[in-house]
Amino acid sequence: MKSYRLRERLHDELIFDLLYSRGIEGEQDIKNFLEPDFVRDSGDPFLLPDMGVAVERLLSAKKNGEQVAVWSDYDCDGIPGGVMLTEFLRAVGFTARHYIPHRHTEGYGLNEDGLAELAQTGVKVIITIDLGTTEHESISYANKKGIDVIVTDHHQVSPTSYATPETEPPAKRVIGSGAAYDVGNLPPALAVINPKRADSAYPFNGLCGAGVAWKLVQAILSKMREGGQPFDYAEGKEKWLLDLVGLATLSDMVPLVGENRMLAHFGLTVMRRNRRPGFAALLKLLRIKSHTLTEDDIGFMVAPRINAASRMDSPEAAARLLATEDPAEARELGEALEALNNQRKGLVAATVKEANHRLAQTSVESPVIVMGSPSWRPGILGLVANSLMGAHGKPVFLWGREGGETLKGSCRSDGALNVVDLMGTAQRALPDGVFEDFGGHHAAGGFSLTQERVHELPTRLAGAYETLRKISSVVEPVVLEREVDLAEVGHAHTALARLAPFGEGNRKPLFIFPRVSLEGVRMFGKAQDHLEIKLSKNGVRVPGVSFFSSQDSFSKKVEAGLTADIVGHIENDWRGGPRVRVTDVI
Helix, strand or coil: CHHHHHHHHHCCHHHHHHHHHCCCCCHHHHHHHHCCCCCCCCCCHHHCCCHHHHHHHHHHHHHHCCEEEEEECCCCCHHHHHHHHHHHHHHCCCEEEEECCCCCCCCCCCCHHHHHHHHHCCEEEEEEECCCCCCHHHHHHHHHCCCEEEEECCCCCCCHHHCCCCCCCCCEEECCCCCEEECCCCCCCCEEECCCCCCCCCCCCCCCHHHHHHHHHHHHHHHHHHCCCCCCCCCCHHHHHHHHHHHHHHHCCCCCCHHHHHHHHHHHHHHCCCCCHHHHHHHHHCCCCHHHCCHHHHHHHHHHHHHHHHHHCCCHHHHHHHHCCCHHHHHHHHHHHHHHHHHHHHHHHHHHHHHHHHHHHCCCCCCCEEEECCCCCHHHHHHHHHHHHHHHCCCEEEEECCCCCCEEEEEECCCCCCHHHHHHHHHHCCCCCCCCEEEECCCEEEEEECCCCHHHHHHHHHHHHHHHHHHCCCCCCCCCCEECCHHHHHHHHHHHCCCCCCECCECCCCEEEEEEEEEEEEEECCCCCEEEEEEEECCEEEEEEECCCCCCCCCCCCCCCCEEEEEEEEEECCCCCEEEEEEEEC
């Protein structure tokens, strides 16, 4: 009876069914999901570990006029987060600068040359964004230079067993209850604000790097407003920064549930206002209408351009694009990023082709794809690994070299195993390990190692895979959520807007469209590598698209005149209406 009443109140059986399949059943849970709320869905930032210490130090820096540097990662999590935090600090009276390491000359994370430069210019406090949790030696160096480091990060904390005693503080920390937790191998920073710490009391650990930095913003404002001291920052003004937080949240591999769903929802709301000249210029260049901007536009169009800056050249271009208030500079930077992205596409395609050729030549079967070349550019290997993972259905580890003797690589998971656990298991197999450094998330990560050890990598990772597979192997099933008639596509498209944005943790619904006629088939795209199918049933026509597919990509050749059950998503087409993106033909 209760389910029936809920269904009636929603006035939409489709929405009810999709919520039910996600385990969202109770009336309040449904309301909370469909109506994100800024206050309700925001956790108390001071529940994050070390937040109080960080805020106290920063307010002291502000009072004493000390210089603060925001050191961010160079991807579409770190760059928006860095622009956001720097903009905020300056707005409330801090002397702040934004520092982004150059991927090709400095590499990932903190480095001694950059730290020395900041120390020389008088920086006394560094706030990291989307990095720092594993930066033990660099943070020790910063301490020696008289710089206090506040880490804001969301990457997985290494177990204590990986510790290097020369640089590590004790792994046991006492929290309010008096219980001691093994919080892992924390660096010697003034504060390590990371919701993935074992001693974190924060109710949600899925924030992206910019999301953690956002909690620092909220904490600083809370203390400043609590102190009663006048400052020129209107109540609620900080919400305009959610465009950058939302951009990062939608670009990174974080679950779009709970607080992240709220940040993505309101982030899109602010982005659709098109207030930033750089963002507006990029959308115009990409022919995206700001008022209909979706998470797919961010993931497939905007984020790759932001990431292209560091992959192909300097990340500064992307940061300046997001920060500029000059429309002319915005247009120039947008065009520069588009050119870099086109270069990136060509390089990725060439590397994928080379990797597939090498795979075709090998006779050794392994559960993990491991390969590399000194000529491969590390900055694009994550994209290459993702392509290979999708094509071969295995975890992929690729390495290259640029600007030094250390080899650097990226890895992607097929979903069955956590790549950080995979690297950790391989690391523990030898007394001195195999990696120089590694880290990341469940589905994606990075690593570095020496030329002398690279030959061990395939064997070590294959062995680690088998070890973990025996313990736990989770393969995500393909879930067909509902049967939908072709005539219902328009209504379903409208209903789905209430469940968006979609992403990890809130999967885009996959529907089956039964007994559909295929009226026409054609290839399209610059490389003629996408398939368009004209779908028809009872006089209703809807275009279907299967990207990176051909007529022979399915269990049965796709030809005009066939009748088939179509499996696919419902999305916007290029003209603003609904379309079915075909993912399989049964």
